[in-house]
Amino acid sequence: EIFSPGDRVACGGAGYATHSEFVSIPKNLACKIPPNVDFESASFATIGSIALQGVRQANPRLGEYVAVIGLGLIGLITVQLLKANGCFVAGVDIRPDNFELAKSFGCGLVSDGNPNSIQNLLAFTDGLGFDAVIITASTQSNEPTELALKIVRKKGRIVVVGSVGMNLPRSPFYEKELEYTIACSYGPGRYDKFYEEYGIDYPYPYVRWTENRNMRAFLDLIADNKINLTRLITHRFSIENAVEAYKLLTEGKENFIGILLTYGEKSKPIQRVVPSGIRAARKGRKRIGFIGAGNFAQFYLLPVLKNLDVELHTVSTATSANAISVARHFGFQYATTDSLSIIHNPEIDFVFIASRHDTHYQYVLESIKAQKPVFVEKPLVLNYSQLKSIEEEYAKNPVPLMVGYNRRFSPAFVFLKEKVSQRKQPLAIHYRVNAGFIPPDHWIQNPQIGGGRIIGEVCHFVDTLMFLTDSLPVSVFAETISHTLEQTPTNDTLAITIKFQDGSLGVIEYFSNGSSQMGKEYCEIFWENQSAILNNFESVSIYYKNRVTEKKFDGKKGHKEEMSATISNFENGESPIDFFGIKFVSLTTFAIIESLQTGRKILLNEFEKMLNEKIEGGE
Structure with a gap:
């Protein structure tokens, strides 16, 4: 286990590391605090990692000249990181409020960046220009980038950490052959749900500095006294006065750098139901x-x-x-x-x-x-x-x-069920679903979370066929389209053939690669010289002898009727669908996946027996 009860931890992540007494954090967004680092300093772990990732993108070498444009909180941390890396640092900001602090952290030169000061900045580098410029300012203006282009050396590096204007002129980049990089938050893994939410780490030899490893490295630098955060804390507010803290941020009536929210020492029982x-x-x-x-x-x-x-x-x-x-x-x-x-x-x-x-x-x-x-x-x-x-x-x-198999309750399918209820022969059913594309990294495609679209969505159509036939599936065969090397296989464009106990045959075509302009669901039924077509819950056409009749519907898929039937049945101590029907829907979806994996027709009784033997054998 990475963590144990009682460990002191620092954490990050929007929506996770909230100002709450209790939080639940994915493991890659939390790290242990070194013993000699206090909570106040550790609370900078995320902010510090953003600065650290910017420095890593600049790739500064020992003895290089680096300019930091923007001497706010992240800029002042960046200055300290560069000094710890053995660089000669100049700081630039249009406001002089933090100049003295920047000099105390190791800035050899501070400047307001106006046209008259550019020569001073270049003179700091013996007229050669800065090896790298890190922009930590926040403005819609293009001025920080334009300044960076003037003071960076030929073949130099510009890294943007803050949010600045990017109406970039081509000529300086062309003439100086510059590298221009935007640092992504606090490192590799950011915005990757597999890394952040599911805890899947990147291999250490190939991605040395992930966002979690950046957080840990920053905490280690604090522990080694390479970073001074105490002097960056200008204000403290109790959590009860958090509104005042945000007023200071938004109104800007006085200078601030680091603002901390503090909590009481004693925990209070949580009121979980309000x-x-x-x-x-x-x-x-x-x-x-x-x-x-x-x-x-x-x-x-x-x-x-x-x-x-x-x-x-x-x-x-x-x-x-x-x-x-x-x-x-x-x-x-x-x-x-x-x-x-x-x-x-x-x-x-x-x-x-x-x-x-x-x-x-x-x-x-x-x-x-x-x-x-x-x-x-x-x-x-x-x-x-x-x-x-x-x-x-x-x-x-x-x-x-x-x-929640609502389709069997829709007026359109109830009407169809009435039409086939007097049959004496099996049905042949073709159900085409234009399901639409869902990206492979969507949670529903994750087998452990969403189950994938066969378990999570195709179950609807298996249940609908069971409803129409009044019969349980006995066998399944499924095939999916072949995938090119550029595609991520998701098994959500496939054809499924299901044989039922009463002899009926159902084909479900579940396609994720179609146009959204086409109707989503289309069902054809054939029996005893009759045919029916359900078109996207909007109409049902019946073909019999020389006649075609059509009945219009409102396009609703039965959610209202499903809820009403559920409440009514529950009040009478009954279930709208019997348990074996519910069970066989799930079992059939598992058999569909088995058929795709083996390329064989799956007999459900034998399949269930095999699964039971695996469970009994401890698999």
């Missing part, structure tokens, strides 16, 4: 606890639940601000960030789960153990081991369970 200010509804209505309220839930599920005869009791999201906002918007009485408290709250009757895919299994399992009727957005689980655990727990506590 009232939203919404009064309780009338008695007798079932109380809903809702876990996860992202865009999908707020657009499709919560507006429907709000208008049903239920009481929205508590909502849980990852952040308190969002939880309170959602609670007030949709009328929940309470908001929380503790999702498990919803499941174990005796006042809550039904649990609804719309959180990230990798959390579904735990919340569903806990809900079944707590004997709470539970609705979960698809997918139910991400692997067979999780499915097996839920099946075993469900056998002990067969509570109402529903997975």
Whole structure:
């Protein structure tokens, strides 16, 4: 383990390293604080790493002349880093407020950068020009860059750390053959979710200085007394007076460099569930606890639940601000960030789960153990081991369970189901999905988090075919398109053939490489000299003998009807879809992946037997 309880740590990352009493930080955004470094100094780890990455991009050598344009917080840290590297440093700023401080940190020359001072800057380098210029200013003006071009030597280096104007003239770059680089925050790994969120480090021999290793290096420099941060702290505010600190930042009525927020020494118990200010509804209505309220839930599920005869009791999201906002918007009485408290709250009757895919299994399992009727957005689980655990727990506590397979509730598919309900022969179904492109680094494509699009999305269409046939799958065969060397294989453009117990045959074509101008879903059904076409939930055409009839629909995919059916069934102690149907949807998606990997047709009974043997064997 990298960390142990009681370790002192410094951390970074927008949305992670917040001014909260408790924070949850991915491992690559946190590092241990050396024993002789205090918390105040360690709080500069992220800012210092930004300065350090700028210095690394400049690649200064011992004895070189380097100019730093912008003597604010990052600029003054940059000066110290360059001196520690054995460079001769000049500092430039349009305001003289920090000149004396810059000189005390080792600047051999400070300048306001006006045209009359350029000769002094060049004289500092014996008229040869600076080997490198690091711009740490923040302005929309092009002046810092123009100044850098005048004072840098031929074949010199310019590195931009701050945000400055970049209307760059070509001539100086051409005449001096300059290198111009923009430093990316605090180093390699920044903005890479696989590095920052998933904790996948870059190999040490190939990427020596990642953002985490930059943070650690900066803390080590503090520990070795190479960096003085105490003199950079100009103001301290208690967390209770944080507004005053931000006023100082925005109003700029006095000079500041480093502003610290301080906290009390004693921790207070966290209030994990807070009232939203919404009064309780009338008695007798079932109380809903809702876990996860992202865009999908707020657009499709919560507006429907709000208008049903239920009481929205508590909502849980990852952040308190969002939880309170959602609670007030949709009328929940309470908001929380503790999702498990919803499941174990005796006042809550039904649990609804719309959180990230990798959390579904735990919340569903806990809900079944707590004997709470539970609705979960698809997918139910991400692997067979999780499915097996839920099946075993469900056998002990067969509570109402529903997975968000909404298409079977859409008016268009309900109409189609009625048309084929009197058949005496198997169906042949062709379901084409123009799914659209999702980048390979999107969370839904990650097998451990989103499950991939087969588990996370194709499950919808497997369930729809099961609904139309009233039958369970018995075999699966799948193929995906071939990938070129330039492509990252994601297995989300594929064709799937499913054979059902009643003899029906279904083909799902799930394509991610089509145009968004084309309708998303198109389903054809063939049976007993009849045919039907569902066109994107907007119409259903029936072909029989010499007649073609068409029925129009509103394009809705059944979310409203799904929520209504779920509440109605839960109130009666029932599930809208039987458990074996739910189980076989997940099992079929796992078989699709197995077929892609092996190139074989997968018989589901044999496949499940093999998976059970693996679990029993400890695999």
